[in-house]
Amino acid sequence: xxxxxxKSYLKQYRKSLRNKLTPAEAFLWNYLKxxxxxxxxxxxxxxxxxxxxxxxxxxxxxxxxxxxxxxxxQIEEDKLRDAYLLSKGIQVIRFENRFVFExxxxxxxxxxxxxxx
Numbered sequence: 001x002x003x004x005x006x007k008s009y010l011k012q013y014r015k016s017l018r019n020k021l022t023p024a025e026a027f028l029w030n031y032l033k034x035x036x037x038x039x040x041x042x043x044x045x046x047x048x049x050x051x052x053x054x055x056x057x058x059x060x061x062x063x064x065x066x067x068x069x070x071x072x073x074q075i076e077e078d079k080l081r082d083a084y085l086l087s088k089g090i091q092v093i094r095f096e097n098r099f100v101f102e103x104x105x106x107x108x109x110x111x112x113x114x115x116x117x
Contacts, residue, residue, distance in 0.1 A: 053092070
């Protein structure tokens, strides 16, 4: 595994985040876990260098981020983070929390549309 993934010093923080998923994260996880989405395996709260993404698929080098209210105040930080991850070959797609609840099928279709094959 690439040494930039799941750094040991973030292990407890990742575990804490997995144990405290937001309602939107928990809802979407029900559709991503156990390779349910076209056989792709997603991980929850996966770290890449110093960043922790909500969901990550190694096979597709795809990160899925769910944005709550806090993201309205950190737009520039999110842009920098997304650019950094893209420089590592990782595509990032973002959805607002409410959109996951209101338009689940579209969210799943958007995720699938980012699969290479």
